[in-house]
Amino acid sequence: MLYLHIPFCKQKCSYCNFHFSTSLNFKDEMISAIKKEIFLRNGELQNKNLKSLYFGGGTPSILKVDELKSIIDEVLKYFTFDREIEITLEANPDDLDKNYLKDLSDSAVNRLSIGTQSFFDEDLKMMNRAHNSSEAESSIKRAQDFGFENISIDLIYGSPTSDFEIWKENLNKIIELQVPHVSSYALTVEPKTALNQWIKNGKINAPKESEQNREFYYMSDxxxxxxxxxxxxxxxxKPGFHSKHNSAYWKYREYLGIGPSAHSYNGRNERSWNIANNQQYIKLLSQNILAKETEILSEKDRFNEMLMIGLRTIWGVDLSDFDKNFGDEIREHFQKEITPKMEEGFLILEDNHLKIPEKHWFLADGIASDLFMV
Ligand code: SF4
Structure with a gap:
């Protein structure tokens, strides 16, 4: 799978700490640098028949459709596309006007991940999103009118500007609009964000974990x-609409990430990440120099990562190759740590897969990190 990071956004959302720039001054240079990186690094992916291609960001829908197409053409110089390939574009509602969708429906993009976040203006204003509630809804309908069936929307729960009743209405919209996939995250307060500052200044209340917990489990049911x-x-x-790209990531498959700040994994023991600086990225690539750092994962790193990713999924952690992949020290540690958690009901074993029962998923990151080897 191939991930392409488009590091531009119209404006900065109050809660966001992703890598992007709000200046489009070097957009052309960035597109050239991304193409150069595809050329220089295509050999890193063993499987040349792509099952997924993902434009993430930032806001990839800030690019014109012709620009997206030219990047896809570059990818096709080095890879073939599986018959069932999933090509996702992360898009913001305010970008999905008629003309854009018309052009997009004529491209290879076959899945939209729309950054809806909420169908309520008060939430959207606090988040400093570039769209309003009416665009949140109309963008989805328009995309469906132009033939996009495979649509995911992002929704944020636990916002201090909403409450349980508003959250229920947000969820009802998913059904009303017949959206087949949802990615939903709790509003988290990251350092160096406007949201963090507003909370510190007392301008806004901090999100309440108990409310987030309640909204999470309500959403799940x-x-x-x-x-x-x-x-x-x-x-x-919904059946047939799971994200192929993210599912492959959660199953520890190899992926190549292109663009500033993008991460890559070779499916075994090597991880790399690109520099999170647009200017330097462009400059280095123009000199045919890769803008990445590489890390060889130790046995401990692989073990911790396996738990962190696998325990967040319905499939859990596959233990069939556990003895082959890990030595005595880790195996003993693992056995010692999982036993009390299983007795307490926080972990279960099913068909040789270690899982967290869904009723404890809200605590998954904590449960996984308790098992870490440090
Ligand atoms: S559009 Fe997405 S990447 Fe850009 S600032 Fe908002 S949340 Fe961050």
């Missing part, structure tokens, strides 16, 4: 009652 599978803590899909 509600969406399952409406035919969704809760297949990863933050992801829900």
């Amino acid at each position: 509600f969406l399952k009652d409406h035919g969704f599978e809760h297949y990863e803590i933050s992801n829900f899909g």
